[in-house]
Amino acid sequence: MEIATYVLVVAVVLMYGSLEARFKRMERRAARLERKTDLILDHLGVRQEEPGLERVTALLRENKKIQAIKEYREVTDADLKEAKEAVERMDGTRG
Structure with missing residues (x-):
């Protein structure tokens, strides 16, 4: 029973690390897209309120x-x- 618990804990830790890395990549990508959108709006002279x-x-x-x-x-x-x-x-x- 103890081995199964340790395996489960390790699996959860590995999944958490993977999900955290994926969320960070998504946040960076969203930030890049937002910067690009801002540049396009600036180029077009559009102010976004x-x-x-x-x-x-x-x-x-x-x-x-x-x-x-x-x-x-x-x-x-x-x-x-x-x-x-x-x-x-x-x-x-x-x-």
Whole structure:
């Protein structure tokens, strides 16, 4: 019985590692696609306003970037890094 338990634990650990690697690859791919989409929109001169982010845009116009990042996090439940990158894209300060 103990051997079966150890085999099961090893199998679960290996599956978790495989799934984690797959999720990281998917996240990187989604980020690349988002950057490419942003470049296309910039090239076409299209500004994308996401619903619910009017306050973030207003804060950026007032040069209140930190408050804009905080507001973005509240609205979207994004983590700090994701919110900072998104606000920088909105502001046009990130290449």
